[in-house]
Amino acid sequence: MFKKILIANRGEIACRIIRTARRMGVATVAVYSDADAGSMHVAMADEAVRIGPAPVTESYLVGERIVAAALETGAQAIHPGYGFLSENPDFVDRVVDAGLVFIGPSAASIRAMGLKDAAKRLMEKAGVPVVPGYHGEAQDIVLLASKATEIGYPVLIKARAGGGGRGMRRVDHPGDFAEALSSARREAKAAFGDDRVLVEKYVEKPRHIEVQVFGDNHGNAVHLFERDCSAQRRHQKVIEEAPAPGMTDEMRAAMTEAAIKAAKAIAYSGAGTIEFIVDASQGLRPDRFWFMEMNTRLQVEHPVTEMITGVDLVEWQLRVAHGEVLPLRQDEIELDGHAFEARLYAEDAARGFLPATGTLHHLWFPDEAAPGTSLRVETGVREGDTISPFYDPMIAKLVVHGPDRKTALDGLGDMLAETEIAGSTVNTAFLAALAADPDFASGDVDTGLIGRKQDELTAIPAPSGAVVAAAVLSASGLSDMANAGDPWSALAGYAHFHATPRRVTLGYGEEVVSAKVGVEAGRTFVELDARDGETLRLLPPSINLARWLGHVSVFDGPVSYTFAVPDPLDRADEAGGGTDSLRAPMPGLVKVVRAAAGDSVTKGQPLLILEAMKMEHSIAAPHDGVIVEIATEGSQVSDGTVLVRFAEQAGE
């Protein structure tokens, strides 16, 4: 076995690879950008090498520096993880040319699957069903349009170099073809420098079912069953599971046989995934699935396969890359139970899944599984770590295994309800709503399910009285006096200090929540000002919450509610009628600052540039005024952070 490997990745996948390597006695080298110097994968690895500044194009995508780091540290092999350089054949060549082993397939295998049209032609030849359509060389519009008519509308135009859904256009009517084609080509040209396309039959209400395959360098190839990844939003997977709900023996035999054919056609070595699109409008039928693409790497959702087979896929990757024969024969790989994986992201589901940033001031994952189930949390962050705008904002993958689908799904629901995260907006409630959705629960999922139910799945109910009461009590400071045990009875002893109720005011989004807290007859109560003028008096229940930097987050099942606890200094400002401020409309990076404290600025004057979602947003002065405070260049801000504070304005 290798003595030392380098992991050309970050976050949860780097940590996950390190764990297996350590168990196998293989030393690990991490690489990191400046933004990741203090991150979990760096702390976990035996050694770590800095490879550049935060942007990926200057660090995690610079193959040359990564290979140099491997040579410097004496690593014998490089594991690419997923994303970044994992499917870049030029990087594989570079690794091999340096005398190192790439833990993954050959550059030739990656190239064979790199372009959608060539891959489809290759698969067709190998006898793998491909989506009906045109994937030839000729590209003139008359030919493509006539092919579309032959295929039958609706059709899908796809960039052959495509990825991430770019250069993809659905066309419903022949009259729209020409325009859709030119727009797909423009997008493809800009994104990939290649405007060649293929035309496919558009499969209505499709399911995405993929097969995990594994090959070695001795001509063997096996499959490790399928995963269903139909729960997608804008072509991104949300909750994955294995096996696929409703899978029949006949369908599985047909799909896995096709997947093995695909892997053998390119002499595939290592872990790979064959993605199929399935027309399940009449149930799962062996003549209704088609090859879509092959991912020539370890997949994000690989843990569900590990949970149902008991195989450590990273261990297999290391063994195969080292030249060993596959550890198990096909007939030795068994499917046991059912597993789900939910991708927990720092994002605002209710606002179009806007990526979020922030510091994870409170982070807690459940560790106790219900009897018969087991849990696994794959994460690359710890409490106190930051989700930066530079990388994918995934916080963790929550994985549950149970003896059957229902038990596993219930386990996932519990896991989501018990997870506590404060400091960034997260999608826990959305994931829980999806897990609880009746169609999802019954296994009736297609790739459009989330889109159709988006409003319902992303709605956050208003905080209950109990939630507000818990926040108010925490902010009042009264709960801090409680020692171990029941805070409500422990407070009794302090009754005489608080004979007069205290008023507590909190911010909840744009709203102000106000309440009185007091102690009466030895029991603490919270009196909420209801909107209709009534008051709601209640004894707060015991509920989990976290206090952090001017906020309190209350966890009500999978939904977390964050209240701002006003800083007494801020209030003094307000009392003086003093300042007003400009807040960040979204999380991002303060790229350029064009003014300084003390400057007099005029309405409309650009003050700073915020980079968010890979775009630059110019922030201008909303009115004339004098700047008291302005954000620092290079700082990362979360949604709502004060960017500019203005001095008191005369005459308003």
Ligand code: ADP
């Ligand atoms: P990309 O490489 O850009 O991600 P894919 O070919 O992998 O593109 O397709 C992405 C997603 O688009 C699939 O998971 C599926 O949801 C949808 N899709 C792809 N091909 C078709 C098709 N022929 N009919 C309907 N939906 C499709």
